[in-house]
Amino acid sequence: MSTLIDGLSLGVIYALIALGYTMVYGIAKMLNFAHGDIIMVGAYSVFATLALCGLAFPAILVAVIVCVLLGISVERVAYRPLRGASPLAVLITAIGVSYLLQSIAQLIFGAKPRTVELFSFTPIRIGNSTISGASLLTLGVCIVIMAALTLFVNRTKTGHAMLAVSEDRGAAQLMGINVNRIIMLTFAIGSALAAFASVFYLLYIPSVNPTLGSMPGIKAFTAAVIGGIGSIPGAMIGGVLLGLIETICLRVPALAPFTTSIEFGLLIVILLFKPTGLLGKRRREKV
Amino acid sequence: MSEEIILRTDNLGISFGGLKAVQHVNLEIRKNEIYGLIGPNGAGKTTVFNMLTGVYLPTEGTFYLGDEELKGMRQDLINRKGIARTFQNIRLFNNMTVIRNVLVGLHNRPEFRCNPFESIFRLGHHFDNEEAMRNKAKELLSIFDLLEERNNLACNLPYGKQRKLEIARALATEPKLLLLDEPAAGMNPQETEELMETIRFIRDKFDMTILLIEHDMNLVSGICDRLTVLNFGTVLAQGNVTDVLHHPDVIKAYLGE
Numbered sequence A: 001m002s003t004l005i006d007g008l009s010l011g012v013i014y015a016l017i018a019l020g021y022t023m024v025y026g027i028a029k030m031l032n033f034a035h036g037d038i039i040m041v042g043a044y045s046v047f048a049t050l051a052l053c054g055l056a057f058p059a060i061l062v063a064v065i066v067c068v069l070l071g072i073s074v075e076r077v078a079y080r081p082l083r084g085a086s087p088l089a090v091l092i093t094a095i096g097v098s099y100l101l102q103s104i105a106q107l108i109f110g111a112k113p114r115t116v117e118l119f120s121f122t123p124i125r126i127g128n129s130t131i132s133g134a135s136l137l138t139l140g141v142c143i144v145i146m147a148a149l150t151l152f153v154n155r156t157k158t159g160h161a162m163l164a165v166s167e168d169r170g171a172a173q174l175m176g177i178n179v180n181r182i183i184m185l186t187f188a189i190g191s192a193l194a195a196f197a198s199v200f201y202l203l204y205i206p207s208v209n210p211t212l213g214s215m216p217g218i219k220a221f222t223a224a225v226i227g228g229i230g231s232i233p234g235a236m237i238g239g240v241l242l243g244l245i246e247t248i249c250l251r252v253p254a255l256a257p258f259t260t261s262i263e264f265g266l267l268i269v270i271l272l273f274k275p276t277g278l279l280g281k282r283r284r285e286k287v
Numbered sequence B: 001m002s003e004e005i006i007l008r009t010d011n012l013g014i015s016f017g018g019l020k021a022v023q024h025v026n027l028e029i030r031k032n033e034i035y036g037l038i039g040p041n042g043a044g045k046t047t048v049f050n051m052l053t054g055v056y057l058p059t060e061g062t063f064y065l066g067d068e069e070l071k072g073m074r075q076d077l078i079n080r081k082g083i084a085r086t087f088q089n090i091r092l093f094n095n096m097t098v099i100r101n102v103l104v105g106l107h108n109r110p111e112f113r114c115n116p117f118e119s120i121f122r123l124g125h126h127f128d129n130e131e132a133m134r135n136k137a138k139e140l141l142s143i144f145d146l147l148e149e150r151n152n153l154a155c156n157l158p159y160g161k162q163r164k165l166e167i168a169r170a171l172a173t174e175p176k177l178l179l180l181d182e183p184a185a186g187m188n189p190q191e192t193e194e195l196m197e198t199i200r201f202i203r204d205k206f207d208m209t210i211l212l213i214e215h216d217m218n219l220v221s222g223i224c225d226r227l228t229v230l231n232f233g234t235v236l237a238q239g240n241v242t243d244v245l246h247h248p249d250v251i252k253a254y255l256g257e
Helices: A002-028 A035-053 A056-082 A087-109 A133-155 A157-167 A169-174 A179-204 A214-227 A232-251 A256-273 B045-052 B075-081 B098-106 B116-121 B124-143 B159-172 B189-206 B217-223 B241-245 B248-255
Strands: A124-126 A129-131 B005-016 B019-025 B028-030 B034-038 B060-065 B083-085 B177-181 B209-213 B226-231 B234-240
Touching: A002 A035, A002 A129, A002 A133, A002 A157, A002 A179, A002 A214, A002 A232, A035 A056, A035 A087, A035 A179, A035 A214, A056 A087, A056 A179, A129 A133, A133 A157, A133 A179, A133 A232, A157 A169, A157 A179, A157 B098, A169 A179, A169 B075, A179 A214, A214 A232, A214 A256, A232 A256, B005 B045, B005 B209, B019 B045, B019 B060, B019 B226, B019 B234, B028 B209, B034 B045, B034 B189, B034 B217, B045 B083, B045 B177, B045 B209, B075 B083, B083 B159, B098 B124, B098 B159, B124 B159, B124 B189, B159 B177, B159 B189, B189 B209, B189 B217, B217 B241, B226 B241, B226 B248, B234 B241, B234 B248
Parallel strands: B034 B209, B034 B226, B083 B177, B177 B209
Antiparallel strands: A124 A129, B005 B019, B005 B028, B005 B060, B226 B234
16 A cells, blocks of 8 residues: 555656656657756755755745746757757757756755755554655645646647647647747746656655756656657656556565666567557658 | 739749749739649749748748738748648648647637636636637638538548648638648549639638649639749749730740740
């Protein structure tokens, strides 16, 4: 029971991050490898605000604002000038941005890991199993966030415009949709999700360092690919699946040392049988 | 036909590197006119469309919609000013339903503004808005005989209907000028006949001005009021249909020496 809840809650954190990857890929058609480092920036924002005022909720708010502004500016400064450039150039730029953010964080805060005490939770007992309060909170809030995102994309005009841009950017533009605005909004939403992910990640591992974003970033990217990159429900399913597998493996002593290998192995197996991921759509080419 | 000029191009031209793809194109399209742009393959017809919709920035000359110069504007703004188009190779939003394709076209009309909060929670104003938008979309779909298929995915429509849906989507943006890029491509004579009827109907019903690129001479001589023939990026002849089609240079370009 507690393994299930912990696994699900780790899974929804991955899903939040994976949503950022998948939305940016679907709409801007690029892999934003700096996405993981947005989480790191979010975590340091929480750390810095806590150090200044000691209050948790302003810290979360600051993290979200800082991440959204950072996401928008990175898109504006680094990616927009490369719109229409070869995908490889954009990819290299994204990796460059990633190292830039890590180095800046290291300059400001140093390479030493810092501890962050955000909330303290008392475990909840149900029957004879204990459930961590942090996991329950994570699970609840993330489900609400994902539901809101799904409703936003499927019900609002802006959401439909996002879908239209992901289907055919040129045609969408000629139907009067401002593509730059939609892409900026995508980065803003992705970064806000990353900020929330950073808060929950700190509940899970209460320490920050400049490379904090890489591992969850890569795992969430894996989750997005497993689910079918570009697909919003795919990212959610992929994230939850990966979180569950990681938690279960860590609790079985024989499997624990191989956890990461098993996760990435799963990616290979799924791609062998479904090259577009679980919910990915096969692109039909007309000949 | 009135004398009011909807679209005017002034020495419009573009070169890619040293290659002069299109040069010295002067068009004057009057309100309510169906105007044809024809020419052999590679003559630069679609390039002209791409300049008029802001996909390419002209390197020479400029163009006006009514009195307003649109050169250099962003594509989405040109669309809002009143130029909409279809594509030579169909570019629908394939994984959206037929009606959703048209609804996306309706988005920017000022009468359908609605804030996201109301849409997510489906509050009062949203319903009126959604209702009005859907009615408008259905009206457009019924003109093109697509009402039955409105909940199918666009990619599952047969070819001829996909072409019609593209026109419906373009009309949804409420243009002053509609650009059709080879609307009859791949259609059989029966479908082409119907399409001609539809284009005339659109002109009359929406008080529309239409500029079309076409290869099908039956369609061109059947519905166009005036023509411009492009060859190697320059204007070979322009004027009314019979004069242009009997112009010796035009016959030479199409049939060879």
